[in-house]
Amino acid sequence: MQEIEQYLTDHRARNENELFELLRMASVSTDSQYAAEVAKAGNWVADQFHAMGFTTEVVQTKGHPIVYAETPAVAGAPIVLVYGHYDVQPPDPLDEWISPPFEPVVREGNVVARGATDDKGQMLTHIKSAQAWMDTAGSLPVQIKYVIEGEEECGSSNLEPFLEEYRDRLACDIAVISDTSQFAKNQPAITYGLKGIVYFEVFLEGPKQDLHSGTFGGSVYNPLNALTQMLAAFVDDQGRIQIPGFYDDVVELEQRERDQFAALPFNEQQFKDKVGVDTVHGEAGYTTLERRWARPTLDINGIWGGYQGEGAKTVLPGKSGAKFSCRLVPNQEPEKIGAAIEKMLQDLVPNGIRMEVKHHHGAPAVVVDLDSPYMAAAARAIEQGFGVAPVFIREGGSIPVVTVLRDLLGVDTLLLGWGLDDDNTHGPNEKFSLEDFYRGTKASASLWQEISKIKRAVE
């Protein structure tokens, strides 16, 4: 391992430059105008594997390609599946970026660019760690199967068909994903629980076109009045979600978990300062960490309608729309919650308004086994990479692939986060610490070693 660490130190600048290269590709998967950039980023990832001599395929799908690569088999050692994604969120709102989102710059030790932490920077650590093994030892101590997709930010709709088709080739013992956060700066974490999600878009239409609000006000249902009334019905001002049956299947936190969360070095004032609010808000009766990690939520993600320009325009708009999503916790079924939301929308939409509902991707929450030897191996590897033992936490984000990997391949996933929760994932000025890029790569290199010591369960 010492030789590998030295190699990673010697090649730090090269690895960073390659990350910047990848960050310059505007691989926004949700928006079709970026399709060429998405393809370019996928090919770039494939070239990394080709260069190491790994069996590599750029698998075409109905959407963006999946890059698949595998390293040589290692007799007696576990097989690891690494999942990551090379696509990124849209960069909006553009005017809040200090520097352009696809021109990476280093500020205060961080690389700032869309995708820096989610997931290009984190994903690349598991490629660069393999390269370190190949260039020093000439081989890896475990077999790694890489699945790097280009549609994570738009619902991964072609991932599951791929995983089904490649199911036999993907046989493995454990999955590894780095697409989460450390608990805090210099306090790495292993995330053992993730929330699920359901995501909706609602489109309302009233009059067939925009009308003068003076001449027509009082005669037709204004689609913006209707939209605000409908959305307001979903959550009360205590953060309690009003969807019928929403809390029926929720698994309440165990006292042991509440105690663990409470013992973490979480400073609420620092948290408030960091996000820029003077008070936290959420479901009454739970702490901030409990709400973020283990209680379901509903957030409106976007809304539009009428006149958004400068000044006063007295329009009664013909259309309005919104996007909103619920984060789900263990045992809530996305299909059941989704159906309840659809029914509630249908019950709420007033006469005089036509509605179209678009139900996007959904995924259930997942909690991963804390007591497996893989979890212990990951903890040791992280301690070697970061010099600090990890804490075990949960996370409010959704990584649907974790559920799919469990359901299709029967494996648990190690969620090893190298990011920080102020990395502005999905927001402007997304960043990733270059020190953590380096330490994450070291931890990844150690992980292959630690996992190689585990006797394969199936042998």
Place this chain on the structure above:
Amino acid sequence: MQEIEQYLTDHRARNENELFELLRMASVSTDSQYAAEVAKAGNWVADQFHAMGFTTEVVQTKGHPIVYAETPAVAGAPIVLVYGHYDVQPPDPLDEWISPPFEPVVREGNVVARGATDDKGQMLTHIKSAQAWMDTAGSLPVQIKYVIEGEEECGSSNLEPFLEEYRDRLACDIAVISDTSQFAKNQPAITYGLKGIVYFEVFLEGPKQDLHSGTFGGSVYNPLNALTQMLAAFVDDQGRIQIPGFYDDVVELEQRERDQFAALPFNEQQFKDKVGVDTVHGEAGYTTLERRWARPTLDINGIWGGYQGEGAKTVLPGKSGAKFSCRLVPNQEPEKIGAAIEKMLQDLVPNGIRMEVKHHHGAPAVVVDLDSPYMAAAARAIEQGFGVAPVFIREGGSIPVVTVLRDLLGVDTLLLGWGLDDDNTHGPNEKFSLEDFYRGTKASASLWQEISKIKRAVE
């Protein structure tokens, strides 16, 4: 009058071409990027007056200029003030225009362009009627003072200071404005009542920037959740406004007015077909015409926040905002209602959300004397121009200048609408019937004659 009518028939094409010329100027006053086009339109109007030899001034203001012109004094005859505006509403939403908003085209006898009816086309009738008198009789039978402003669509904030400064020069007996509608095609109307207005913008801020809705959901107040909850509190689903004290000063309709409205040839099914709804909606207990003309309303005019692009973005936005306005009826004071709205917003804004409130222009409702000789003169002139006697109606729109003219100059206003209520004022594909442009100009020419027969009240 026959000679004048012949002149207007002979010069119909020229007058229409000049209207198209004016419509090609994108004089959007609410948006500073159009400032040069606004100035160009103002100068074009001034050139019309110059060409007729009228005393003309382009009066600079803190905003867009006011064009002032006066025709020679006529001893013993009343003085008429004509008010109009050469600015227009923004053309949004652009993608719903069949042809570009500032490239007038004729479709089905209508000129289609932003400003066609509101107010370039209607305003121009009172200029072209004067030109007809000048070119045939060599003089006008009454003195006309023209005030044509460029800020009607952005609150007319510099009009009142102008009217105060020019008060003595503006002394007059009656005002005339054509910025309203006929009751229906071939059924001209004189509008004797207008609603008032208060207009607000609300800006909410939660976290200092957009956050990941998974990682941060449940920890901070989402400014979009807050906005929808706040706005939904303002109106119930029966169209009843929930602002404390809102209805206290409302003058209820007299039975006589309800009877008059009920006698008008209003076909609700045709109305629904025209605006494209399958059911009307508004305050319970009132007919559609009563609600449109004489009951106060609240409409959200625009809303924004979060991700509005294609696909699903799981963002917890840092900001949100909305524009909304109330239409007021006689006796409701804009200041009092405005204060009640501000207080309600302050009471509603939750902890964890910072709010900025922008209170735009306000105006009280107005009802004009039905029994004056000027009203009778206008009725005769309209019958001469259109071949049909007008009906007397009210209107949901606001023309704040009517109040200002009453308060500052002590005069009533004749609201002589040449438009139609499906002219798409403020919406895409705004239009104005060229036949009504012609008939309105004839009616205007007759109006100068009819008013000249009235003995001046002050003599």
